Amino acid sequence: MTTTKVIVGLGSCGIAAGAGKTYEKIKALKDSENLGFELKKTSCVGMCYREPLVEIIDETGSYLYGDVDEARAIEVIQKHINQHEPVKDYIVYTDLFPAAESDYMDSQVKIVLRNCGYMDPESIEEYELREGYKAIRKIADEKIMHEAVIRTILDSGLRGRGGGGFPTGLKWKLAYGNKSEEKYVICNADEGDPGAFMDRSILEGDPHAVLEGMIIAAYAIEATGGVIYCRAEYPLAIKRLNIALDQARKKGYLGKNIFGIAGFHFDIYIKEGAGAFVCGEETALMASIEGERGMPRKRPPFPAASGLWKKPTNINNVETYANVPWIILNGATAYAKYGTEKSKGTKVFALAGKVKRSGLVEVPMGMTLKDVIFKLGGGIKNDKRFKAVQMGGPSGGCIPEFLAHTIVDYDSVTATGAIMGSGGMVVMDETTCMVDVAKFFLDFTQKESCGKCTFCRIGTKRMLEILDRITKGEGKAGDIEKLEELSHQIKENSLCGLGQTAPNPVLTTLKYFRDEYEAHITAKRCPAKVCKPLLTYTVIPENCTGCMVCARNCPSNAITGEKKQVHLIHQELCIKCGACFTKCKFSAILVE
Amino acid sequence: MRISRIYKKHEEEIVAEVDLSRLDHLIEKYRHKKGNVIPLLQGAQEIFGYIPPIVFEKISAECGIKLSDMYGVATFYAQFRLKPVGKLIIKVCHGTACHVQNANEITEAIEEGLKIKDGETTEDGLFTLESVACLGCCSLAPVMMIADQTYGKLTGTEAVKIIKNIRIAESKLN
Ligand SMILES: Cc1cc2nc3c(=O)[nH]c(=O)nc-3n(C[C@H](O)[C@H](O)[C@H](O)COP(=O)(O)O)c2cc1C
């Protein structure tokens, strides 16, 4: 008989939701009652909205329990382990019968996330049990030549997952073609898009897959050194990467003549980012590794010719590398079976915002946005109306509801004015103000501009000022045209992708939500009721009971009225803080 | 562009606070490495919580890196602090997912609760309030991080309560 396993999901999201306490509770129960199961850890399976997650695998099958706080943990252990009775109400997924989240899991195709949530990320043995390091072994055993490895990646159609979508095989081919004693492989783990967490989850859940992908790339292009540039905001990812690196070195998977390939010497170190979005741009990233200010430089020369320390360098994103071992093991055709004509394979998305099931999903390219948001994401929170989805972060745009049939594929998403980006998908509903969203992104890019190009440095600042005025009710005729003109100037006159794409959030919202801008400027109204200076607060006489709570909470004494009498808000004193609206228990405050 | 300025404080005051010998190990480790500016500054900040002017001078003298180069790097990256900070840093996420789910309310509530503005430190030196872009826990938005602990699905009131509890726990430590 196999021993029963109890596995707790301990990714950053799980820990934030209290999985650490759940783990301790189960451990305490196991120790105090001497229970005969094996307690293990894993990372995030992507069902972040159900954290903490606990999986129990016994001789009948696997059961995934959701929302397991300490109280539930006790109940589940007692019933499932002690009495052999699974607690059906809390099971969110199992292969034995349809459960609450079966749709979510079964509509996905897991290639990149093949191991995330299915193994202990701190154990190299578990990775190897799940075909880990088999791809590089296959290359070594079958003596597959550099060109053939590159050919496979080319044929698979894999395109860079960091946002640009450049064919990975082609990039490798260029780097391989440039001969040099010293060459580098870099993994871009800077994940700058605010609202995306795919790379974090991969690094926390399956660090060895990224290392193996880098080792294969290093073999293919004949690199001598590797660097992972990881943002410092991801302490758990860095910790697990360090553990993985140590284990790989001990086993001789990094070092000299690795995997028995004579002359293949390769090691990797981690470089922690220091908090600058622009360092996600490849040339800035390399400047940062070299200890300089992270300023982009002109290309060409491309990194493949002159990259880190002026040596030929291949730089790819975390998710790109995580695909590589699977492709080598299963073949280019198996990978290219998924996807559309020009976008092959799968893509991982971080679903967030106003969506019911917020988490990580991996879908074949070609799925519609609607399916991702409604079938997997479960639709909009509190059954509000779906308004738009933001893709591509500060370089991307907002895709409106009427384009929800757009498929996920590089070209189709680009045609809407947004970009595929790295995989952040922030869902917005009727209570999101699109002008405010545009302002939010501009504020971000304006702060993060490195300052090298005038249009990016000053143009974004001017755009932000205009947007700021509009959201304060001080918009003027001609503002929209000015925004458009500045946008085009910035796009044309910036050196790097940051500046070239910074106006996209404004341009897409202007394209699809122009009426909202106009309402702000002309009617001085915020239709989504977000921009506070544009709102007016009034008392609804029928609902007001004269409880005086609003008057007591108003910081500027703008509300008057006797006890049990209808109150009045004096507009000239109102500072539009919204305190009355939040405090009123009788829905007697009207916001317009 | 981010604009940071160097903090002016009487030199004697800083010299008295800063034990430069704590840097020796760090300097030994990175002295001859290429690309060492960022790790040196990160290490120094880890030791002192921020980077005081005399630390720049010491590293510059020992490692032969130009002062202007070091200031250039330190003012470029958001991570480096040129001013002392509180013992615990409250990082309120203002990434996209948190922004559309009312992150502003969290910051406003904390500002009110602690009587400080974004970027400032409480009088007792316990908390510094900061805004950051995405902590990678967007599914739990809105989110804040204090020390290494992340708190999700917050409301303003809850955020203030969590901070108050930390303050109570901290006062028991002393
Ligand atoms: C402003 C800016 C920020 C970027 N941020 C990232 C990032 O956080 N992560 C990433 O993988 N690529 C980022 N990129 C793209 C990289 O420059 C580069 O194209 C990518 O790392 C290449 O890897 P891939 O081909 O595997 O996508 C960014 C580009 C720009 C212009």
Ligand code: SF4
């Ligand atoms: S476009 Fe902006 S971020 Fe890019 S190099 Fe120019 S100023 Fe720097």
Ligand code: FES
């Ligand atoms: S947007 Fe707040 S954690 Fe990502």
